Amino acid sequence: MQNNELLYQTWIIHSEERLKAFNGVRKGTQKIVSTIQDGTFPRDLHGSALETVMNIIASQHEIFKGAKHAFMWKPKLRIPDIYENRKNQLLFAECLNAILNTKNELKMLLAVNKLAEAKIKGLGPAVANILYFLEPTIFCPFNTKIVEGYNLLTNSNIRLGRWDHYFKLRDGIIELNQLGGLFSKDLGAVSAFLFDIGKLNYVIPENAEKYVQVSTSKTQKRLRSVENSKLAKNIHYQIQYMLADIGNNIGYKSWIAINDHNRRFEGKRLGDYSLPVLPQSIQQIADRHLKETVSLIDVIWFSRDDEPIAAFEVEKSTSIMSGMNRMDDLYQINKRNIMLYIVSPDTREKEVLAQFNRPHYMHNHDLHDHMRYLLFNDLTANYNSLKRFGTDFSILAPISHFPNGKLVR
Numbered sequence: 001m002q003n004n005e006l007l008y009q010t011w012i013i014h015s016e017e018r019l020k021a022f023n024g025v026r027k028g029t030q031k032i033v034s035t036i037q038d039g040t041f042p043r044d045l046h047g048s049a050l051e052t053v054m055n056i057i058a059s060q061h062e063i064f065k066g067a068k069h070a071f072m073w074k075p076k077l078r079i080p081d082i083y084e085n086r087k088n089q090l091l092f093a094e095c096l097n098a099i100l101n102t103k104n105e106l107k108m109l110l111a112v113n114k115l116a117e118a119k120i121k122g123l124g125p126a127v128a129n130i131l132y133f134l135e136p137t138i139f140c141p142f143n144t145k146i147v148e149g150y151n152l153l154t155n156s157n158i159r160l161g162r163w164d165h166y167f168k169l170r171d172g173i174i175e176l177n178q179l180g181g182l183f184s185k186d187l188g189a190v191s192a193f194l195f196d197i198g199k200l201n202y203v204i205p206e207n208a209e210k211y212v213q214v215s216t217s218k219t220q221k222r223l224r225s226v227e228n229s230k231l232a233k234n235i236h237y238q239i240q241y242m243l244a245d246i247g248n249n250i251g252y253k254s255w256i257a258i259n260d261h262n263r264r265f266e267g268k269r270l271g272d273y274s275l276p277v278l279p280q281s282i283q284q285i286a287d288r289h290l291k292e293t294v295s296l297i298d299v300i301w302f303s304r305d306d307e308p309i310a311a312f313e314v315e316k317s318t319s320i321m322s323g324m325n326r327m328d329d330l331y332q333i334n335k336r337n338i339m340l341y342i343v344s345p346d347t348r349e350k351e352v353l354a355q356f357n358r359p360h361y362m363h364n365h366d367l368h369d370h371m372r373y374l375l376f377n378d379l380t381a382n383y384n385s386l387k388r389f390g391t392d393f394s395i396l397a398p399i400s401h402f403p404n405g406k407l408v409r
Contacts, residue, residue, distance in 0.1 A: 021060050025133035028053035029096050036093035043083045044073045057129055063141060063188075063195045070126030079122025088120045095127075099134050108138060116163030125166035132188065140173045140187040142166055149198030200350075236298075237265040239314045239343055239376065242383050243299040244273040250390035252301035252309060253279075259296065279306035285333070293329045298343075300330070301393065308334050310393045312374075315344045320355045324371075331370060339393055341400065342373040349375060349405075356403035372400040372408065 031049035035041040042048045045068075054068040073083050082088050091114070098111035112131065115123075131139035140146075147158050150169055154176075158165045173190055183189040196202040237260070244254035253275055261271030277283070278295060279302055285291050294300070299312040311330050313323030320342060327340040344352050352373045378399035379386075386395050397408040
């Protein structure tokens with residue numbers, strides 16, 4: 001799914017700006033080495049060649065935004081210890097110089113390992129962000145979100161700030177890059193993919209639960225102010241009305257949630273577009289709780305034979321999980337032929353994808369195959385065409401999405 005928010009899909013490898021950055025970092029690193037060697041390297045990041053290099057790096061995509069922070073002098077902690085300790089300065093310069101002056105991957109790794117074994121206080125694998133700009137096919141960037149994304153995707157336990165863990169991460173990223181064959185040899189692209197996963201920009205089964213936790217906590221704070229607002233309710237009733245009207249016009253009998261029958265949209269009473277009571281196929285269900293649950297589903301389309309064919313839960317701001325659970329119950333009644341839809345604002349699409357990717361739905365393949373989602377804008381823009389040209393629920397295909405986000409078409 002193309003998305004301009006996803007860094008890995010917008011990673012421009014051959015752009016003039018990026019090439020300038022690589023060249024700028026290389027020239028700046030040469031100056032770092034020379035100023036350390038001739039003893040003119042300052043006792044702080046400010047005004048140094050290292051600051052120039054880090055400014056260039058920090059300006060390249062969100063992934064490097066905080067890269068400079070690791071090299072800022074923290075006087076209370078006396079870190080990173082390359083400003084006051086001459087021996088450490090020279091070890092740092094030696095490593096950078098080795099990378100600059102060889103094309104042999106093993107020699108590069110030995111140089112980095114020598115720096116790692118020195119255990120310079122405060123000088124951890126953040127150095128890898130410099131190394132990446134010197135040799136982008138050999139070294140990957142290193143930050144919190146890349147590590148989190150890698151751990152989520154591979155179920156690993158890589159820790160930030162440790163050189164031995166950086167080497168494990170690097171090995172894993174190179175293997176992932178080679179196996180997938182989807183990214184460039186430039187390890188920035190696959191690192192950006194991991195960054196997107198760790199940042200929750202890109203919802204996959206491995207980070208879905210985390211996305212749900214984060215988005216729910218933010219959502220709950222908003223709900224108190226918007227859930228009872230007139231605007232939110234009106235939009236909810238508008239979508240219910242449209243869905244019921246479409247269903248009635250394409251050969252189905254529509255049901256609107258029992259507690260919404262007396263609600264109005266633009267003067268229209270919703271109950272006038274709904275069956276007055278649920279069909280006998282639902283009334284005869286022995287489980288009272290299940291019957292009540294079905295009655296509260298926002299919209300259901302029933303066939304002329306009173307079988308539930310399609311169900312819709314409209315989630316303007318309320319819990320997507322609760323709507324999915326109600327439809328999960330309905331699915332038990334007519335597993336073979338029913339289609340289940342979450343209908344949400346475009347702004348909640350990632351949250352819907354996260355719910356669809358939860359283990360309960362991912363592992364229940366039959367249920368998963370019967371689930372789709374619709375976005376408000378698509379429904380409202382195509383409302384008249386859908387009710388005019390439709391003959392069954394397949395008319396929704398061009399605007400409905402599979403659980404992985406792709407359009408059904």
